[in-house]
Amino acid sequence: xxxxxxxxxxxxxxCSWRVRIVFTALNxxxxxxxxxPVSLIKNGGEHHSNEFREINPMEHVPALHIDGVxxxxxxxxxxxxxxxxxxxxxxxNDFVKRARVREICDVIASGIQxxxxxxxxxxxxxxxxxxxxxxxxxxGFRAVEKLLSASAGKxxxxxxxxxxxxxxxxxxxNARRFHVDLRPxxxxxxxxxxxxxxxxxxxxxxSNQPDCPQEIAK
Amino acid sequence: xxxxxxxxxxxxxxCSWRVRIVFTALNxxxxxxxxxPVSLIKNGGEHHSNEFREINPMEHVPALHIDGVxxxxxxxxxxxxxxxxxxxxxxxNDFVKRARVREICDVIASGIQxxxxxxxxxxxxxxxxxxxxxxxxxxGFRAVEKLLSASAGKxxxxxxxxxxxxxxxxxxxNARRFHVDLRPxxxxxxxxxxxxxxxxxxxxxxSNQPDCPQEIAK
Numbered sequence: 001x002x003x004x005x006x007x008x009x010x011x012x013x014x015c016s017w018r019v020r021i022v023f024t025a026l027n028x029x030x031x032x033x034x035x036x037p038v039s040l041i042k043n044g045g046e047h048h049s050n051e052f053r054e055i056n057p058m059e060h061v062p063a064l065h066i067d068g069v070x071x072x073x074x075x076x077x078x079x080x081x082x083x084x085x086x087x088x089x090x091x092x093n094d095f096v097k098r099a100r101v102r103e104i105c106d107v108i109a110s111g112i113q114x115x116x117x118x119x120x121x122x123x124x125x126x127x128x129x130x131x132x133x134x135x136x137x138x139x140g141f142r143a144v145e146k147l148l149s150a151s152a153g154k155x156x157x158x159x160x161x162x163x164x165x166x167x168x169x170x171x172x173x174n175a176r177r178f179h180v181d182l183r184p185x186x187x188x189x190x191x192x193x194x195x196x197x198x199x200x201x202x203x204x205x206x207s208n209q210p211d212c213p214q215e216i217a218k
Numbered sequence: 219x220x221x222x223x224x225x226x227x228x229x230x231x232x233c234s235w236r237v238r239i240v241f242t243a244l245n246x247x248x249x250x251x252x253x254x255p256v257s258l259i260k261n262g263g264e265h266h267s268n269e270f271r272e273i274n275p276m277e278h279v280p281a282l283h284i285d286g287v288x289x290x291x292x293x294x295x296x297x298x299x300x301x302x303x304x305x306x307x308x309x310x311n312d313f314v315k316r317a318r319v320r321e322i323c324d325v326i327a328s329g330i331q332x333x334x335x336x337x338x339x340x341x342x343x344x345x346x347x348x349x350x351x352x353x354x355x356x357x358g359f360r361a362v363e364k365l366l367s368a369s370a371g372k373x374x375x376x377x378x379x380x381x382x383x384x385x386x387x388x389x390x391x392n393a394r395r396f397h398v399d400l401r402p403x404x405x406x407x408x409x410x411x412x413x414x415x416x417x418x419x420x421x422x423x424x425s426n427q428p429d430c431p432q433e434i435a436k
Contacts, residue, residue: 057360057361058325058329058358058361059361060329067314069314069317071317072321073320073321073324073325073328075293075320075328076317076320076321076323077317079316079317079320080313080314080316080317080320083313084313095298095301095302096285096287096298098297098298098301099287099294099295099297099298102291102293102294102297103289103290103291103294105294106291106293106294106327107276107290107291109324109327110291110293110327110328110331110332111276111332113328114328114329114332114333115332115333115338120333123350123353135341140276142275143274146275147275
């Protein structure tokens with residue numbers, strides 16, 4: 001473990017937010033880190049620069065420099081942190097419960113977020129982007145609600161914070177941005193309420209990031 | 219471990235194929251299983267039936283019934299099999315190499331496949347679907363090629379088959395279906411060639427599935 005970690009992040013990126021929660025929420029892993037903001041807006045997107053493409057060839061945030069290496073993809077970063085920092089685990093011990101956590105992560109990370117991320121919406125076009133995002137978030141949340149109805153305790157899977165919560169909360173924020181009606185998803189809403197005022201989940205919130213525009217920051 | 223596993227699968231689904239490779243390729247995990255075909259075409263798609271929605275609320279294949287529980291999401295299934303059947307590992311021991319495997323899996327499973335899967339292409343429309351699929355596969359393969367240029371040995375990460383190979387090979391098949399020019403990706407093509415005639419990877423191939431239409435099957 002060499003030096004302080006550096007997280008390449010954009011304040012409103014839900015995938016960056018997932019990783020920020022792991023670092024900051026509950027001081028979950030107690031890993032000191034700095035944030036390097038990467039604007040997805042300025043100059044056509046700093047993530048498309050030659051410099052950033054060397055850090056992440058997918059031209060996405062987050063990327064994480066840690067232990068002398070650069071890692072990409074939020075769920076892969078979760079696993080690396082879990083394996084190298086097994087204290088304060090964010091996965092249950094039980095094999096099936098671990099699968100339940102990962103299923104929820106994967107449904108969000110493969111089934112919802114990729115279809116409503118900024119790059120895809122630019123390609124879909126201004127006129128259709130809201131309808132498009134609502135369609136896929138609604139489809140995904142129907143499934144997540146069903147999964148949570150079987151797995152949730154206080155949080156997504158049982159009564160301890162897991163990686164599933166780190167994926168769900170940012171996705172609920174995105175759902176609200178696209179004006180998705182969340183009333184059909186009472187378990188999602190309950191878990192979101194449970195965590196929204198948690199001081200450590202708040203620290204990772206977009207509105208508390210150094211690169212959040214001043215008129216939006218709280 | 220109770221009884222034989224049952225894999226809900228569609229012959230041409232790349233996500234089903236990933237899991238079939240784990241079961242069959244190299245007899246990687248030596249887990250006896252049966253296949254239950256779920257047609258994504260017949261009757262508007264059997265994955266949209268009420269019966270299948272109880273198995274997987276995302277209405278995707280694959281789903282896996284094993285050890286008395288039903289699991290969904292191919293990457294989550296990989297992790298469950300790795301944790302419960304650690305013999306013949308499909309992840310390296312080294313933490314950073316494990317991250318490299320998972321990054322490649324995640325780039326494909328979150329950054330490419332979701333944008334060219336059948337349900338999304340139906341929504342995109344017949345007229346634009348080829349251009350759409352080519353765009354996202356090309357963008358993703360540029361990143362995968364860059365990742366492989368640093369990680370690949372004989373296979374995606376080093377000289378042993380890993381989950382990254384189980385994700386890559388089906389995605390290359392999809393790229394060919396959409397007539398993506400693969401010449402700019404020499405490392406992807408090399409790994410694909412390395413595995414295409416491997417008898418066990420062949421067993422998992424769409425053309426060797428019980429539900430593959432006879433005019434396509436080899």
